[in-house]
Amino acid sequence: MQVNDVVAYIQADRDRFVADLKEWLAIPSISGDPAHAEDVRTSAGWLAEYLRGQGFPTVEVWDTPGLPAVFAEWPAEDPDAPSVVVYGHHDVQPVEPLEEWETDPFKPVEKGDRLIGRGASDDKGQVFFHTLGIRAALAASGRQAPPVTIKLLVEGEEESGSVHFADLLRTHRDRLACDAVVISDTTMWSADVPSMCTGMRGLAEAEVTLRGPDGDLHSGSFGGAVPNPLHAMASLLAALHDEDGRVAVPGFYDDVVPLTDEERELFARLPFDEGEWLRTAGNSRAAHGEKGYTTLERVWARPTAEINGMWGGHTGPGGKTIVPREAHAKISFRLAAGQDPRKVQEQFRAWVAEQAPAGVEAEVRVPGGGVRPCFSPIDSPGVKAARRAMERAFGGDVLFTREGGSGPEADLADILDAPLVFVAVGLDGDRIHAPNEKVEIPLLLKGAEAAAYLWEELATALR
Numbered sequence: 001m002q003v004n005d006v007v008a009y010i011q012a013d014r015d016r017f018v019a020d021l022k023e024w025l026a027i028p029s030i031s032g033d034p035a036h037a038e039d040v041r042t043s044a045g046w047l048a049e050y051l052r053g054q055g056f057p058t059v060e061v062w063d064t065p066g067l068p069a070v071f072a073e074w075p076a077e078d079p080d081a082p083s084v085v086v087y088g089h090h091d092v093q094p095v096e097p098l099e100e101w102e103t104d105p106f107k108p109v110e111k112g113d114r115l116i117g118r119g120a121s122d123d124k125g126q127v128f129f130h131t132l133g134i135r136a137a138l139a140a141s142g143r144q145a146p147p148v149t150i151k152l153l154v155e156g157e158e159e160s161g162s163v164h165f166a167d168l169l170r171t172h173r174d175r176l177a178c179d180a181v182v183i184s185d186t187t188m189w190s191a192d193v194p195s196m197c198t199g200m201r202g203l204a205e206a207e208v209t210l211r212g213p214d215g216d217l218h219s220g221s222f223g224g225a226v227p228n229p230l231h232a233m234a235s236l237l238a239a240l241h242d243e244d245g246r247v248a249v250p251g252f253y254d255d256v257v258p259l260t261d262e263e264r265e266l267f268a269r270l271p272f273d274e275g276e277w278l279r280t281a282g283n284s285r286a287a288h289g290e291k292g293y294t295t296l297e298r299v300w301a302r303p304t305a306e307i308n309g310m311w312g313g314h315t316g317p318g319g320k321t322i323v324p325r326e327a328h329a330k331i332s333f334r335l336a337a338g339q340d341p342r343k344v345q346e347q348f349r350a351w352v353a354e355q356a357p358a359g360v361e362a363e364v365r366v367p368g369g370g371v372r373p374c375f376s377p378i379d380s381p382g383v384k385a386a387r388r389a390m391e392r393a394f395g396g397d398v399l400f401t402r403e404g405g406s407g408p409e410a411d412l413a414d415i416l417d418a419p420l421v422f423v424a425v426g427l428d429g430d431r432i433h434a435p436n437e438k439v440e441i442p443l444l445l446k447g448a449e450a451a452a453y454l455w456e457e458l459a460t461a462l463r
C-alpha cells in the first residue's frame with residue numbers, strides 16, 4: 001500500500017466525513033436519561049444504515065434489556081486471516097449544565113480545525129474514524145475486503161455503566177470470536193505527543209464495620225476499660241499502609257505485573273509537569289504515594305488502597321461522652337495489572353479479622369465482584385503492530401500511557417479471551433463529559449490513517 005494513496009484518499013474525503021459525522025452527532029443519544037432512550041435507538045439505527053452504505057456485508061442492531069449496540073462484520077478475503085473486534089460506543093453523556101455550552105450540543109459546528117458537539121470525541125468521532133480508515137485502506141489497496149476480518153461492536157450503554165455489556169458479550173461470544181480487540185475510546189498524551197494506552201486499573205471495594213458493646217456506653221463509667229470500636233478502626237486504617245506507602249495487606253502485591261524497565265523509560269519520556277498536574281489534582285500541595293515510583297507510575301501501574309469514608313459515634317453538635325458501639329469505613333482498592341478483585345477482597349477480609357482487637361467484632365462486606373484490571377504488554381504482537389500503524393500515521397515516535405480508572409474493557413479481554421489494543425486520538429483537553437466537548441479534526445483524520453494501516457499490520461502480526 002502506498003502511504004500517499006491512503007493520505008490522499010483521506011484528504012479528498014475529509015468534507016464528506018465531517019458532514020456525515022455531524023449528522024450522527026445531531027442525534028442526542030444520552031443513555032443515562034430515560035427520556036432519550038428512543039434517541040439512543042435512533043443513533044443505533046443511523047449507524048447501522050451508515051455502515052451498510054459503507055459496504056459492510058453484515059450489519060445488525062443487537063438489542064439488550066436496555067439500549068442497543070451495533071454489530072458490523074466485514075470478512076477478510078482470506079478465510080484464514082485473523083479477526084479483530086473494534087470496540088467503541090454510540091451513546092453520550094448528558095449535556096447539563098446547558099447554559100455553559102457556547103453552541104447547541106446537538107447542533108455540531110466546525111470552528112477552524114475543531115468540531116464541537118456532544119460525542120465529537122467520546123466516542124462517536126473515534127468510532128467514525130474507523131469507517132474512513134477502512135474506506136481508505138480498501139481504496140488504496142484496490143481490494144474488496146480488508147486483510148483481517150473486522151468486527152465492529154459499538155455499544156449503547158457505556159456512559160451509563162455498561163450494565164448489559166458483559167451479558168451481550170457472552171450471548172454473542174461465538175460471533176465475536178477474535179484474535180485481538182481494538183479499543184477506540186481513550187486519549188493520547190497530547191496533539192504533538194501521540195501515545196497509546198496499554199492498560200487500565202481495576203477496582204475492588206469493601207465496607208468495614210467494627211462492633212463493640214451492645215450500645216453506646218458512658219465514658220465515665222466504662223471508658224478506658226473496654227475496647228472502643230472507633231479507636232480500633234483508627235488503628236486498623238492507620239496500619240493499612242506501611243511507612244513506604246505500600247499497602248500492608250499480606251499477599252496484596254503477589255500478582256501485580258511489575259513495570260518493565262522499558263515501560264518506565266518510555267513513561268519518563270512523556271513531558272510531565274508535576275506542578276501542573278497537582279493543580280489538576282484539586283490544587284493538592286504535594287505528591288504522595290508508594291515509595292520508589294513516579295506520579296505517573298503510581299496512578300497508572302501501581303495498586304492503591306484509599307479510605308473513601310469513615311464514620312461512627314457522636315458527630316452532631318455539642319459533646320457526648322461515649323464509648324461508641326460501632327465504627328464504619330468504606331475502602332476501595334485500585335488494582336494494577338495481574339490482580340484479581342475477588343482475591344484482593346478476600347485478602348483484605350482476612351487481614352481485618354486478624355487486626356481486630358479482642359472484644360471487637362469485625363465485619364467486611366463487599367459490594368459486588370469489582371472490576372478486573374486490563375493490560376497489554378508493550379512488546380505483545382498486537383500492541384507492536386498498532387504502534388507501527390500509529391507511527392506511520394503520525395510520522396514519529398509513539399509513546400505509551402495507561403489509565404488510572406476502569407471501564408468495560410476488562411470484560412472484552414476476559415469474555416472474548418483476546419488481547420486489547422488501544423488506538424485512539426482523543427485528547428484530555430477535549431472536554432469529554434463536560435460542556436463544549438470538541439474534537440480536533442486533523443487528529444480524527446490521523447486516526448483514520450492509523451486505522452487504515454492497522455489492518456495490514458495486524459494481519460501480519462497476529463498470524
Ligand SMILES: [Zn+2]
Binds near residue numbers: 089158185
Ligand atoms: Zn467513551
